[in-house]
Amino acid sequence: MSDNDVAPLETAFGVDHHVSRAEVPERPAQDGGPDMVQLLNPEGERVAHPEHDAVVDGLSDEELRGFYRDLVLIRRFDTEATALQRQGELGLWASLLGQEAAQVGSGRALRPQDYAFPTYREHGVAWCRGVDPVNLLGMFRGVNHGGWDPNEKNFHLYTIIIGAQTLHATGYAMGVQRDGNVGTGDEERDTAVIAYFGDGATSQGDVSEALVFAGVNNSPVVFFCQNNQWAISEPNEKQTRAPLWHRARGFGFPGIRVDGNDVLAVYAVTKAALDAARSGQGPTFIEAFTYRMGAHTTSDDPSKYRVSAEVEVWKHRDPIERFRRWLTTTGRADPDFFDAVDGESDELGASVRQRCLSMPDPDGTAMFDHVFAERHPVMERERAEFETYHASFEAAR
Amino acid sequence: MAATTLAKGITSGLRASMEKDPKVVLLGEDIGKLGGVFRVTEGLQKDFGEDRVIDTPLAEAGILGTAIGMALRGYRPVVEIQFDGFVYPAFDHIVSQVAKLRARSLGYVTMPIVIRIPFGGGIGAVEHHSESNEAYFAHTAGLRVVVCSNAHDAHWMIQQAIETDDPVVFYEPKRRYWDKGEVGDVPDGPLGTARVLREGTDVTLLAYGPMVKTCLQAAQAADEEGRSLEVVDLRSLSPLDDEAILGSVEKTGRAVVVHEASTFLGMGAEISALVTERAFYHLEAPVLRVGGYNVPYPPSRLEEEFLPDLDRVLDAVDRSLAY
Numbered sequence A: 001m002s003d004n005d006v007a008p009l010e011t012a013f014g015v016d017h018h019v020s021r022a023e024v025p026e027r028p029a030q031d032g033g034p035d036m037v038q039l040l041n042p043e044g045e046r047v048a049h050p051e052h053d054a055v056v057d058g059l060s061d062e063e064l065r066g067f068y069r070d071l072v073l074i075r076r077f078d079t080e081a082t083a084l085q086r087q088g089e090l091g092l093w094a095s096l097l098g099q100e101a102a103q104v105g106s107g108r109a110l111r112p113q114d115y116a117f118p119t120y121r122e123h124g125v126a127w128c129r130g131v132d133p134v135n136l137l138g139m140f141r142g143v144n145h146g147g148w149d150p151n152e153k154n155f156h157l158y159t160i161i162i163g164a165q166t167l168h169a170t171g172y173a174m175g176v177q178r179d180g181n182v183g184t185g186d187e188e189r190d191t192a193v194i195a196y197f198g199d200g201a202t203s204q205g206d207v208s209e210a211l212v213f214a215g216v217n218n219s220p221v222v223f224f225c226q227n228n229q230w231a232i233s234e235p236n237e238k239q240t241r242a243p244l245w246h247r248a249r250g251f252g253f254p255g256i257r258v259d260g261n262d263v264l265a266v267y268a269v270t271k272a273a274l275d276a277a278r279s280g281q282g283p284t285f286i287e288a289f290t291y292r293m294g295a296h297t298t299s300d301d302p303s304k305y306r307v308s309a310e311v312e313v314w315k316h317r318d319p320i321e322r323f324r325r326w327l328t329t330t331g332r333a334d335p336d337f338f339d340a341v342d343g344e345s346d347e348l349g350a351s352v353r354q355r356c357l358s359m360p361d362p363d364g365t366a367m368f369d370h371v372f373a374e375r376h377p378v379m380e381r382e383r384a385e386f387e388t389y390h391a392s393f394e395a396a397r
Numbered sequence B: 001m002a003a004t005t006l007a008k009g010i011t012s013g014l015r016a017s018m019e020k021d022p023k024v025v026l027l028g029e030d031i032g033k034l035g036g037v038f039r040v041t042e043g044l045q046k047d048f049g050e051d052r053v054i055d056t057p058l059a060e061a062g063i064l065g066t067a068i069g070m071a072l073r074g075y076r077p078v079v080e081i082q083f084d085g086f087v088y089p090a091f092d093h094i095v096s097q098v099a100k101l102r103a104r105s106l107g108y109v110t111m112p113i114v115i116r117i118p119f120g121g122g123i124g125a126v127e128h129h130s131e132s133n134e135a136y137f138a139h140t141a142g143l144r145v146v147v148c149s150n151a152h153d154a155h156w157m158i159q160q161a162i163e164t165d166d167p168v169v170f171y172e173p174k175r176r177y178w179d180k181g182e183v184g185d186v187p188d189g190p191l192g193t194a195r196v197l198r199e200g201t202d203v204t205l206l207a208y209g210p211m212v213k214t215c216l217q218a219a220q221a222a223d224e225e226g227r228s229l230e231v232v233d234l235r236s237l238s239p240l241d242d243e244a245i246l247g248s249v250e251k252t253g254r255a256v257v258v259h260e261a262s263t264f265l266g267m268g269a270e271i272s273a274l275v276t277e278r279a280f281y282h283l284e285a286p287v288l289r290v291g292g293y294n295v296p297y298p299p300s301r302l303e304e305e306f307l308p309d310l311d312r313v314l315d316a317v318d319r320s321l322a323y
Helices: A053-057 A061-086 A100-107 A123-129 A133-141 A164-178 A205-217 A244-251 A263-278 A308-315 A319-329 A335-357 A364-368 A377-396 B006-020 B044-048 B060-072 B088-098 B134-138 B151-163 B210-224 B242-252 B267-278 B300-306 B310-321
Strands: A009-011 A014-016 A115-117 A193-198 A221-227 A255-259 A284-289 B024-028 B053-055 B076-080 B114-119 B144-147 B168-173 B195-198 B203-207 B229-233 B236-238 B255-262 B288-292
Touching (some): A061 A100, A061 A133, A061 A263, A061 A319, A123 A133, A244 A284, A263 A284, B006 B024, B006 B168, B060 B088, B088 B134, B134 B168, B144 B151, B151 B168, B195 B242, B203 B210, B203 B242, B242 B267, B255 B267, B267 B288
Parallel strands (some): B024 B053, B024 B076, B114 B168, B144 B168, B203 B229
Antiparallel strands (some): A009 A014, B144 B236, B195 B229
């Protein structure tokens, strides 16, 4: 052993044999490893898991078909939005392609009173919360910066600053605690909060601070990290030396890795974490191991930094295809059902397109609205100047 | 009410707000048992409990970020930043989130957060403990920025700041924390208004926070030389009380703005522009500024050279009157 080697860490709390200097990863295998919870493999075969089987087995066929419908419709919506961007109707779009199961599985595990804090890619979660998908287009079309009432569906505004929302979620959960809505045993009262973020965000100080605050306060918040392997052009190994789910251990609460392309596993794991949060057991860190099949956004060109062979590997793990196979082979859905979903999907695409095109540009004075809650002389003066200036052109006609 | 210190004026104001509204919660480092490094929150955790007076982890971004979440849940967080120079880790949450969330949500959510910042120099402190960073926040749309200068305003303005549905950055002049004054039974006007503390006819001194006392002393000294200076305590930096500023300058025809912050792009620059744009024909002299030099806040052995004092204020008055 040289002086530079680090022996197992000895602390006042005892000896931690698990901590030694890990290899700096080059390009780790993207198979999730043996600890990853998977209930449905890429071939669409059910994998037994003693801890989570009961929850999944308890789902009705109707609920399971509902998951499939969610997956297909949200992918259709996403495809339509990408097309709208290509045609100049949106300034930008952040596609969720490949992450549908991670979002639908977790989104469907939420109860109405729970609260979700998204990034800007959680279209599938928004869908599960009942947010009108057209509302998600506003900021990408440039007519607003968010523009929905977060408290209507308990779905916060999209947050672009990476990782910031993990702290907002934690603070919200601290509020839930002070409201006494944790651990009462009342299913309609006990409330959990879920914070969505990506693998890149885990490098942000905000995320570590959120884990600290949630840990020391034992707050009812689930940290749901979609590890889609890429932070724009930077692969996972540029963000972390250790597996992300290991991080929770250092903050004093459980971490778990789940197959993010397996809607059943995501549902089961998230439900268990939310139940724990609501009952007063505190936070959980979930790493949903998935893949960003498309570009970071429509402004990005992934061919510059990743090889197509990698994308091909992940195509084989598609979240919708494996679930469709399982529903078919187990007799839970028939061709008529799949046809109906396809029909509904086309209708959704057409209606989203039409409603996007008819979304009006805001009036110029809208920029002065809502900056302050209470009377503000600068807003009043500048609004008046703006109106006078524009009226001067009318007068000159 | 008997005379009390500025610091205790804030304490009593916080207490009144917490008694009135159970949604008011305090967050900060060392604000519980210790009562804050300046003892402003002394006794509050004992009386209101650890759920309402929250000793946070040592992380300013975390404090502001969680305060945002609590505000979204319906609470009214009052955040203590331990010292002015420690606010920067929280800067992103203040300018990107607190200031913008209302507009981003088209008015569906409000951010009734108060961010208390002990600020300014003159206490012989080490680096990062003597800064005046108010211009950063006054420049940010969506924030209100106010400064108290005496015990009476401290007591009432902190309550007004907590009651407003907008986010407020609340500056406390740390070198005046121990100055005593009477606290009256009612506030002197709503949040956002300035106050004329001394009437005069020759030159208007516009100041806030720690420099108010300096200006009052300068006015007293000038009076002994037969010069009549008007002293306006701005109290609110965003919005500025345009009417009070213009009213005074239109009367005297001369204005000197005094603050500890560096003059370059400081509040004095904005006030000078305001007066020049809207009271040009009333001016007998250009608006002059007295402030810190445009250097990093110096080591404490030099701070008396950096900070405006009575002589530098009077020097500017002389220069103004020379036009």
